[in-house]
Amino acid sequence: MEETLYERVREAALAIRDRARIRPRFGVVLGTGLGGFAREVDQGIRIPYEEIPHFPPLRAISHTGVLTLGMVGDRPAALLEGRYHLYEGYSPEEVTFPVRVLKELGVELAIFSNAAGGLNPAYRAGDIMLIDDHINLLGSNPLVGPNDERLGPRFPDMFEPYDRKALRAAEEAARSEGLAIHRGVYAAMVGPCLETRAEYRFLRAIGADAVGMSTVPEAIVAVHSGLRAFGLSCITDRCVPEELKPVDIEEILRIAAEAEPKISRLVRRLIQTY
Secondary structure (H helix, E strand, C coil): CCCHHHHHHHHHHHHHHHHHHCCCCCEEEECCCHHHHHCCEEEEEEEHHHHEEEEEEECCCCCCCCEEEEEECCCCEEEEECCCCHCCCCCCHHHHHHHHHHHHHHCCEEEEEEEEEEEECCCCCCEEEEEEEEEECCCCCCCCCCCCCCCCCCCCCCCCCCCHHHHHHHHHHHCCCCCCCCEEEEEECCCCCCCHHHHHHHHHHHHHEEEEEECHHEEEEHHHCCCCEEEEEEEEEEEEHCCCCCCCHHHHHHHHHHHHHHHHHHHHHHHCCC
């Protein structure tokens, strides 16, 4: 008989616990722009994804594919260095599987980072946006299908998907670190192509401040599983229709890398003060 999702999650968590006795309170998904945050972890134990049961092989550009468990200051944390995307051909269940494992490991706050295009004309490349809310335009939802009550309720309420306490703590952390930040709405598109001018106009018209290809499925599963969620975007390019020019992926990665130190400072301070 095929294992259930619940059983696969437990098996993955048990295999991780056999390698690391740390019970993480914080889980961080290191998307584009936050890969270097792994250097913030003390006493870290690194486990490649291929050594964790039921973690699919990782295909994303610039993502390492390692789970690191250790201490960020005096706070136990689990860092997922790399994520799965729908555009790579993964199912919604595969994309969000690591989030369920974080919950099983004992994580209370899940922190999601990503690179995003800035729809709000006030945003500039290299800016940080705290995700206040999101719009799911992926055409899928990771909760579709039979629901296992051991994982979460059939109809989770998404009235407040991003934890208000974490948002306030992040804003205070930014002030303490002298960082300028925005707070806005993140729209998720499936990708991998970037959007047209008409699509950017549509996204802005419906209230989106930034657009990307991740995070929303993870946040949905975080809410479903009882995790508190926090998200932030590194704005890597301006998606203002009147100013569009061809996007250079290498340039996007460069901008994300340049923004990484200040994002790392913000996330470290958030973990220390939450």
